[in-house]
Amino acid sequence: MPDTEPTIRTRRKPRRRPSNSDSAVVQKPRLAGSVGGRYRPLDESALPIIDQAVRGILQDIGMAEAPEIVVERVTAAGGSLDADGRLRFSADLIERALQGMQKDFTLCGRSPEHDMHLGGGRVHVGSGGAAPLILDLDSGVYRESTLKDLYDAARLVDSLEHLHFFSRSMVARDMPDLRSLDINTAYACLAGTTKHILSAVSKAEHVEEIAEICYCVAGSRDAFLQRPFLSLNINPPVPPMRFDADSCEVMAEAARLGIPLHSNTFGQMGASSPVTMAGTVAQTIAETLSGMIFAWLVNPEAKIIFGTRPMVTDLRTGAMSGGSGEAAIAMAASAQMANYYGLANSTIAGATDSKIADAQSGYEKALTVTLAAQAGSNLVTQAGGMQASLMGCALESYLIDNDMLGAILKSLGPIEVSETTLALGAIDEVVRGEGHFLGQPETLQRMQSDFVYPQVGDRRNIEDWQADGARDIREVARDRTRQILQQYYPRHLSAETDERLRQRFDIRLSKEVMTGQ
Secondary structure: OOOOOOOOOOOOOOOOOOOOOOOOOOOOOOOOOEEOOOOOOOOOOHHHHHHHHHHHHHHHHOEEOOOHHHHHHHHHOOOEEOOOOOEEOOHHHHHHHHHHOOOOOEEOOOOHHHOEEOOOOEEEEEOOOOEOEEEOOOOOOEEEOOHHHHHHHHHHHHOOOOOOEEEOOEOOOOOOOHHHHHHHHHHHHHHHOOOEEEEOOOOHHHHHHHHHHHHHHHOOHHHHHHOOOEEEEEOOEEOOOEEOHHHHHHHHHHHHHOOOEEEEEEEEEOOOEOOOHHHHHHHHHHHHHHHHHHHHHHOOOOOEEEEEEEEEEOOOOOOEEOOOHHHHHHHHHHHHHHHHHOOOEEEEOOOOOOOOOOHHHHHHHHHHHHHHHHOOOOEEEOOOOEEHHHOEEOHHHHHHHHHHHHHHHHOOOOOOOOHHHHOHHHHHHHHHOOOOOOOOHHHHHHHHHOOOOOOOOOOOOHHHHHHOOOOOHHHHHHHHHHHHHHHOOOOOOOHHHHHHHHHHOOOOOOOOOOOOO
C-alpha cells in the first residue's frame, strides 16, 4: 500500500474539525479522583507474603535510634526495646494500628472543587520535591531557588487543571534561618494557590506557628480542622531502619494539632535498601508503617498518608535514578500494597533524571506517572515540574507535564459500552449518507465533553507549524509560562488576613512581588 496521507471520503465538504484555539471547546471532563488499580505488578498471591515480611521486619528487626518520645509511646502500647537498642513492634500493635488508622478521608482545598477524596484507588496528581535549584526561565541556567520562585510555582500550578495539589517544590534558599523558611514556605504556598498544599516543617516548635497561619486563613481553628487545606510532609524513618529524632518530634506535634501528615520513606534500592525489588518494597513499607504507628499512637484520629518512596540507585554513579523502569515498578508495587492495606497513600513519580524538559524527561515521566496512576496511587507527587532527579525545578515543565497528566488521567477511565456508545444507528446513517461522522450532532458534543486537549502540545499540520516558527514544546511552554506569570496574580488572601499574618510573622514575600509591581 502506498505511503499516502489518509483521507476521509465525503460527499460534501466536511465541517472544520475543532482545534485547541476554538472557544467552543471549553467543557472538559473532570479527571481528578479517577480510579486506578488495573495495573498490578505484584501477583495477588505475593501480597500476603510481603505483608508477613513487613510484620516480621517490625517485630524481629525493629527500628534503631528511636527517640524517647517514640520509645515511650510504642512500648506503652506493647512494643519493646531490645538489648541492642532497637525498638520492636508487637504483632498485636501492628494489627491494631492497621485496623484503627483512618482509611478513606479528604484532603481539602480552600474551595470544594479542589477536595481530594483519598482511598479506594482514587488518583490525584500534583507537584512536589524540595529542589535547591531552579532552571531560570530567561537564562536557561540553573541557580539557587528563592521564595519568589516558590510563589511563582504555586500560582502557576493554581492555573493548571491537571495538577490537583501543590506540594512545596523548591527550597527558598534566600531565607536566613529554618523558622523563616518554614513560615514563609507555608505563606507563599497559601498565597499562590487554593489547591491543597503539602508543606514541610524543620523543627517541632514551628508546627504550632504553621497551624496558627492555617487557622488565620481558615477563619478559625475549628474551620481548618473541619476542612484541612494544608498537610505536612514528614520523613520520620532514615533507611535502613532508623528514626530521625527531629522528624518524629514534628510528626508528634502535627498529630497532636490535627494537621494531616504524610509518613514518607525515601530508600534507594541497592544502597539503603536491598537490591531486590521485593526486599526494597518490604523494607520501605515497614519503615513507613513505623512512622504511621507512632503518629496513630499520638492521635488515633490523625489523618496519616502512607508515603512509600522506594527509589533506585544507578550503580554507575551511586546516585538516585528517579526515571528508571525499576523505580516505576517499585512505586507501583508500593501503591498496590497500600491498597491491599486499605491505606490512604502517596508515591513519587515524575522524578526524571533529565535536566530539561526534553524527550528523556517526557518518556521517563510518562512511564513512572502512568504506572503509579494505573496502580491506584491516591497522591502522585513530583508528577509535574521537577527535573534532575529532584535536584531542580523548571517552571515551563509544569505546563508540559500538565498536558501529559491530562492524557494519563484520561487513560484511567474505562470504556463505556452501551447501546448509545456502540452507535449502531449512527454508523448505519453515516454509511448510507455523508460518509463521515463530522456532521453528527453527538460528535461535537462528545468532543467537548469526553476529549482532553493539550494546551502546549502541537497537533497542527507541518505547514502551519513551520509557518509559526517551527518551535519545539519547550519554547512554546516558556512563552506561555511567562504570559501566565505576567498576568495571573491571584488574591487568595484577603487584605485583612494578609495584614494579620504580616503583623504576627516575619513574612518576606513583598506585596509588590505579589501584585507584579
